[in-house]
Amino acid sequence: MPVREAANIITDFPDWARFLMLIRRIVTAPFGLDNDGPEADDRIGIFPVESETPQELIAGFNDKHLDFRVSVLAHDGRISLATWVSPHNFGGRAYLAAIMPFHIAIARNALMRVGRAAESL
Numbered sequence: 001m002p003v004r005e006a007a008n009i010i011t012d013f014p015d016w017a018r019f020l021m022l023i024r025r026i027v028t029a030p031f032g033l034d035n036d037g038p039e040a041d042d043r044i045g046i047f048p049v050e051s052e053t054p055q056e057l058i059a060g061f062n063d064k065h066l067d068f069r070v071s072v073l074a075h076d077g078r079i080s081l082a083t084w085v086s087p088h089n090f091g092g093r094a095y096l097a098a099i100m101p102f103h104i105a106i107a108r109n110a111l112m113r114v115g116r117a118a119e120s121l
Contacts, residue, residue: 001118004044006079007057007072009117010110011045017106024099031091037061044070060084065092079114081107 013021025035031110047059047070060069066087069094073080083103087093 001074001079001114001121002076003055003057003072003074003079004052005117006074006114007044007059009114010070010072010081011047012113013106014109014113017109020102021107028095031065033063033065033095065089065095079111079118083107083113 001018021035028035037043042049042052044057044059047048047068049057049059049060050069051058055075056071056073058069058071062068062069066085069084071080071082071084072084085096087096101110
């Protein structure tokens with residue numbers, strides 16, 4: 001499966017994850033956090049694409065509270081997903097601690113959806 005196709009599947013969140021993102025939007029709005037990502041010509045979901053090769057796509061952006069990147073890697077017929085987060089302050093560390101269980105669930109679900117799509121090819 002091409003890396004861009006996998007990245008599109010990964011960022012096409014299911015309804016339950018969209019609901020969690022809505023809650024995030026409501027809770028973080030008073031703190032001025034970016035919920036839509038910065039403007040960019042090339043995006044995967046809300047994330048601006050920073051680099052792309054046939055094997056890997058890296059997307060993400062920096063916000064007040066943390067820097068976030070996601071990597072989708074295609075290698076030997078497998079798709080891997082990795083995320084990097086660099087908190088800037090106490091708010092970033094608190095935010096990361098609060099969302100981590102949800103982040104893990106969303107990432108696992110994303111890879112399952114990629115696997116199902118690859119099986120149907």
